[in-house]
Amino acid sequence: MEVLMRTRRVEHTDRTQFFDDTVNGLQSVPKHLDSKYFYDAEGDKLFQQIMDCDEYYLTNCEMEIFTQQTETLANVVMDGSAFDLIELGAGDATKSSHLLRELLRQQAEFTYMPIDISSHIISHLNATLPLSLPGLKIKGLNGEYFHMLSKAAKISNRRKVVLFMGANIGNMPPASALHFCQEMRKHLSPGDMVVIGFDLKKNPETVLAAYNDKSGITKRFNLNLLTRINRELGADFNLNCFKHYATYDPESGACKSYLISLKEQTVRIPDGPTISFDENEYISMEISQKYTLAQAADFATQSGFEPLLNFTDSKEWFIDAVWVA
């Protein structure tokens, strides 16, 4: 069976947006690229390999929560009334299908509404999940998260439970992440819930290793975006002239990755500018922000939610926080 992996794949129709974002980012000081573009077909495969590698603990931690605490999680989200279970960036729904199975077992009255920017992922989920989870009511929504949340509210007026998992919130700088939570709150009504994954601050070496794995998969994952820019925009990045560099600041909780130019060089983008790099100049590629429990709870209150409880893995490295609107 075809494996659908990442959630934020940008579809082919977005080439103009990709071009504009890339050119703007590379003309900025300092230079940056948008990590949402990591996920082409090769990026999806590399991310799958990251999730399977020893150092990348996040997936196992959240999977442990969804497999070991499924019944309690199901009871919390069921809350005694019918609801729509909306998943932002559903991907292949690997983790959430454990919750779906338990909700079906408990005969919960719900419809699963996965939202994804990829129409391919949504058609796949619509077609396959009811086969693996008999009795599942599913209504996949293809589009931007907040547009589709508005659409979901028009389709049904039942209570909403929104899943936003995988520490995807960490890929936004904290101010943008807070804004995202505030925007999400505006799309929900009192009594609605969110279940949101946060990767927690921990031993700095553990965090850094997850983004600087020994086998170099994360390095290939970062460099793959240059390959994508070459392929889709016709640029001439020489991948051998850039080095992957990851840092973790335990004080701020920001884990950041960069590509460092190994020499003075120029890169041409057809129909766009020629980009000059100094030796050691960097491109900022991604942030993976880590939080304390208190910071995650503050996010809830500052965006108009009440933090209800946290589901934590046995190492206490990751939480799925449950917030009520």
Ligand code: AVI
């Ligand atoms: C998707 N996201 C939560 C991953 C993370 O941990 O920030 C993406 C990633 N980048 C490098 N490794 C994993």
